[in-house]
Amino acid sequence: AQSVTQPDIHITVSEGASLELRCNYSYGATPYLFWYVQSPGQGLQLLLKYFSGDTLVQGIKGFEAEFKRSQSSFNLRKPSVHWSDAAEYFCVGSGGSNYKLTFGKGTLLTVNP
Amino acid sequence: EAQVTQNPRYLITVTGKKLTVTCSQNMNHEYMSWYRQDPGLGLRQIYYSMNVEVTDKGDVPEGYKVSRKEKRNFPLILESPSPNQTSLYFCASSLSGAITGELFFGEGSRLTVL
Numbered sequence: 001a002q003s004v005t006q007p008d009i010h011i012t013v014s015e016g017a018s019l020e021l022r023c024n025y026s027y028g029a030t031p032y033l034f035w036y037v038q039s040p041g042q043g044l045q046l047l048l049k050y051f052s053g054d055t056l057v058q059g060i061k062g063f064e065a066e067f068k069r070s071q072s073s074f075n076l077r078k079p080s081v082h083w084s085d086a087a088e089y090f091c092v093g094s095g096g097s098n099y100k101l102t103f104g105k106g107t108l109l110t111v112n113p
Numbered sequence: 114e115a116q117v118t119q120n121p122r123y124l125i126t127v128t129g130k131k132l133t134v135t136c137s138q139n140m141n142h143e144y145m146s147w148y149r150q151d152p153g154l155g156l157r158q159i160y161y162s163m164n165v166e167v168t169d170k171g172d173v174p175e176g177y178k179v180s181r182k183e184k185r186n187f188p189l190i191l192e193s194p195s196p197n198q199t200s201l202y203f204c205a206s207s208l209s210g211a212i213t214g215e216l217f218f219g220e221g222s223r224l225t226v227l
Contacts, residue, residue: 009153032212035182036216041219041221042220042221043117043205043217043219043221044156044203044205044216044218045164046215046216049212051212070148070220077201090155090156092181094212096158096212097211098144098160098210098211098212098213099144099146099161099163099169099210099214100148100171100172100207100211101158101211101212101216103148103155103156104155105154106155107157112151
């Protein structure tokens with residue numbers, strides 16, 4: 001079955017530290033992959049997306065993600081976390097349907113001062 | 114300002130009392146979708162609409178109805194709400210689709226069914 005898995009439910013980092021949020025996918029062909037962020041009490045906002053081509057994609061707010069076919073992963077990274085990055089992060093995938101997305105269960109990020 | 118507006122933002126109701134959650138977007142988007150968010154489950158798609166008068170089921174459509182009579186509006190109808198529909202609901206829209214366009218989300222509607 002097509003799926004997106006986020007192994008970490010909750011991650012805590014210190015402000016200024018680097019961040020990596022994990023995402024694994026299960027799709028037959030190259031999937032369309034996204035990272036969305038949900039700040040407390042808000043809707044979701046698109047951080048970045050991967051369709052094809054360059055496997056390292058840059059997004060907003062200083063985030064990047066790397067598509068690794070050999071590991072079926074699409075991990076999100078940021079070199080230096082800010083307190084405002086505290087939020088829930090969702091890895092999202094599609095096998096090609098322009099109408100249906102599959103959301104991971106989310107990773108809650110806490111940033112310590 | 115470009116936005117997706119949901120109402121109500123918070124609602125407590127009782128089992129069986131019909132309710133409608135409205136969703137309106139001002140971006141002339143063709144694609145709209147409803148999701149529910151439950152702890153530990155992420156977001157799950159309820160219904161989506163590709164354009165006016167064109168709707169289809171998502172992954173969890175049971176107990177819900179939708180309509181798309183105008184491009185800007187996509188209401189979610191719970192004909193006979195039950196406690197298992199207690200959830201946080203999000204409406205989203207996109208210019209052309211879930212992957213060809215960026216999804217814009219509303220701020221959510223928290224529904225409690227007693």
